[in-house]
Amino acid sequence: MFSLLLLFAYLHSTEAVIGSDLNCTTYNGTSFVYSPTATICSNVISDSSCAVLYPATATVTAGTDNARPLTCYTTASATPASIVQDMKTAAIADCPATCGYCCETAAYDCANVAYPRLDCSTITSAQCLSATWRTIIAEDCPSACGLCGSNGCVDAVVDCANDPSICTTVGMQDFVNTYCQLTCDRCASSTTASSSGTCTSYAADSSTACADWAANGFCTNTFYTTAQRMEYCATTCKLC
Incomplete structure (x- = not known):
């Protein structure tokens, strides 16, 4: 029991460095430090404005235990420094990076899968942008890269959205099916809904050749994606 009390006293003393709010931190065996997702996002308003609103003696940086700006979560009159939720909510909404609250923004605040294929806690910013x-x-660690809410549907190549015409370029379909699923609507969730067979009406065909294409297997040949059929021959292929 005595050793547990000592441990509690030690942990309590380390809280004083970062402050009473330990969200977006991790214990490294010596002290609480900011996690990689504490500062991974960008501020919503300008960094200079955030610096004025939330002045700090040292920059909040992943891996450090620099004190979080007091105004990020409490008032100077609060003793001890208790969390004032309205102040914290404002900090998360406007200056999450300055205050070390990125992990509590909507893009980063979600659960990872129970048994991920890689260690979510070690994912780097380079991996977040890697096509590999x-x-x-x-799918496995959305909170590590700000992909909460994506339902696993993303572009593996982040530049896909810069040229949407690639979605219908002949000879590029294998590429976009693998690397541009979000931009080109090739995610499994979207194709499943489109082919569920519960349609009561269909979008108009955009091509006048759909009847001929259907006769040659356009609506059934798996070489063509559901998104392609939807784009050109939704009525003929009965997709909605």
């Missing part, structure tokens, strides 16, 4: 890892991260 991005799709896996979106």
Whole structure:
């Protein structure tokens, strides 16, 4: 019991460095430090404005235990420094990076899968943008890269949205099916809903050749994606 009390006293003393709000922190065996997702996002308003609103003696940085600006979560008159939820909510909404609250924004505040294919806690910003890892991260560790709410549907290549015409470019379909699923509407969730067979009406065909294409297997050949059929021949292929 005595050793537990000592441990509690020690942990309580380490809280004083960062402050009484330990959200977006992790214990490294010595002290509480900011987690990688504490400052991974951008401020909503300008960094200079955030610096004025939330003055700090040292910058909040992942891996450090620098004190969080007091005005991020409490008032100077609060003794001890208790969390004032309205102040914290405002900080999360406007200056999450300055206050070390990125992990509590909507893009980062969600659960990862129980048994991810990689260690969510070690994911780097480079992996978040990597075509090799991005799709896996979106499915298994969305909170590590600000992909909460994506339902696993992302572009593995983040530049896909810069040129949407790639979605219908002949010879690029294998590429977009793998790397541009969000931009080109090739995610499994969207195609499942489109082909559920519960349609009561259909979007108009955009091509006058749909009857001929259907006769040649356009509506059934798996070489063509559901998104492509929807774009050109929704009525003929009975997709909604």
